[in-house]
Amino acid sequence: KTNQLGTLATQMAGEIAEAITQVIEGLRVGGDLRALFEQHGVRTPQCPAPPSDEVAVVYTDLEPDDIFAILCIRKVRPVSAVVFTVDREKKDTGSILEKKLVMAATAFGLDFMASMVIVESPSDQEKASDLIRSVAEAASTVFWYVLAPGRGNLTVLLRSPCQSNRVFLYSGSFNTREPNMHASDVNAIAALANPLTDLASFVFTAGHPRLRSLAALWPEVGEDCLQVNPWFAQAWRIFALEFNACLIHHQHPKLFKEPLAEDEKRLLKSIGELSTQEYCRELIRGPLASKLAGYKVSTVRALAEGLYDGPLCDALVPLAETYDVELKCGFWVLDPKTGHTR
Secondary structure, rough: OOOHHHHHHHHHHHHHHHHHHHHHHHHHHOHHHHHHHHOOOOOOOOOOOOOOOOEEEEEEEHHHHHHHHHHHHHHHHHHHEEEEEEOOOOOOOOOOHHHHHHHHHHHHHHHHOOEEEEOOHHHHHHHHHHHHHHHHHHEEEEEEEEOOOOOOHHHHHOOOOOOOOOEHHHHHHHHHHHOOOOHHHHHHHHOOOOEEEEOOOOHHHHHOHOOHHHHOOOOHHHHHHHHOOOOHHHHHHHHHHHHHHHHHHOOOOOOOOEEEHHHHHHHHHOOOOOOOOHHHHHHOOOOOOHEEHHHHHHHHHHHHOOOOOOOHHHHHHHHHHHHOOHHHHHOOOOOEEEOOOO
């Protein structure tokens, strides 16, 4: 019976993965998300929002840590508007954009996706601003969650008819350094926030091994997702195979924390020709492991061992709001070149 159940589970996982893949391919040729989900029998969760006169607005790049952050935020207050910022040149290449949309829809449900605006152009900014204004007008307080690089969007987006505006910012240096965060974005945050809560990853996680990644904090994350929402689990896995492979590509300039010797460069070039999984196994088990940049290790290990994992990053924001976290109060300073805040 155990063998039969295992075979059945494997078969179901394969069928779910195939359906997810078909939806992604359909989106790439201009298909409608809801219609494709119905056509391929993709199931989505029902996630009713808690009643509240507070409103949450989330600015996101829809990576997995953002998905978990939004799920946590929705436990506290309704998320009434989501702005998905897209970077087709660097981050959302290939089929990454479509995979993010499928991952989000399987996590939040299709009705939730109606409250999302994709921003790629100035006209998209105005559309997103109109949505935000409409949901903020009757709110007692608007909670703004900035979980992605500003990219010049925040000047238009961070406008509120509400008098009470709390801004939560994840200040990972990629998000906050130039050119990803423009001076106009910083000025928009400073003008609106009352108060601003800045969650700096290095300060938050330093000395806490369990905060190094999603799986370090939540070891059963893959098992739990497969049990509770196998559609999201498969969408996340398919996304990670493409997106995370780019993050640890053998030519990535920040894969290692120090320069490699010539013989190490030759070794890296040779293993870089292997499949993604075999390449990651060689990285994590071989002589180059000690030179991997610390924040890349969990990604390499996850791909090597077929695990569900990723950076905790933006998920730190709702964690800080939910738990009793010590905050330092004072003036906010951002170094635009390094992205470091204090």
